[in-house]
Amino acid sequence: MPMLALCLPILPGKMEKWQAMMDHIKSTSEFSKSRExxxxHxxxxxQRTPAGxxxxxxxxxxxxxxxWAEIMSTMPAEFIEFATDAHGLDVNASPPPLPELIFDSRP
Known part of the structure; x- marks a missing residue:
């Protein structure tokens, strides 16, 4: 099945806010239903690294x-504000190029 991977920074000083949002997401089925x-899936x-x-x-x-495009276009205002603050994500900007698959151990 096709897969896409994305990586976003968690901006300095935003880990507590990020963790609180993840705790909220895991406590409700709304987020999972939006992905469905x-x-x-x-x-x-x-991923914790020395660089951030x-x-x-x-x-x-x-x-x-x-x-992903659908998710970005239907994101609730509260989550847009969170993504902007915690990740620097601007959902109104032109999207960056999607990641390029470089290696797959299963041809």
């Missing part, structure tokens, strides 16, 4: 790039 409606990873913390998102589905 977009046709993807999302997995979210936290990163959010790694994988989306798996028939067309994860289209699902």
């Amino acid at each position: 409606a977009a046709g993807v 999302e997995r979210t990873f936290l 913390d990163l959010l790694i998102i994988t989306l798996e589905g028939n067309d994860p790039a289209a699902s």
Whole structure:
């Protein structure tokens, strides 16, 4: 099944806010239902590094790039504000190029 991986920084000083949002997301089915409606299975990873913390998102589905576009266009205002503050994500800006798959151990 096609997969897309995205990486976003967790901006300095925003870890507590990020963790609070993740705790909220995990406590409700609304977030999962939005991913199901977009046709993807999302997995979210936290990668701590000496250079800073990163959010790694994988989306798996028939067309994860289209699902990502749908998710971005239907994001609630509260989550847009959070994503802007915690990750520096501007949902109104032109999207950056999607990641390029470099290696897959399963040809």
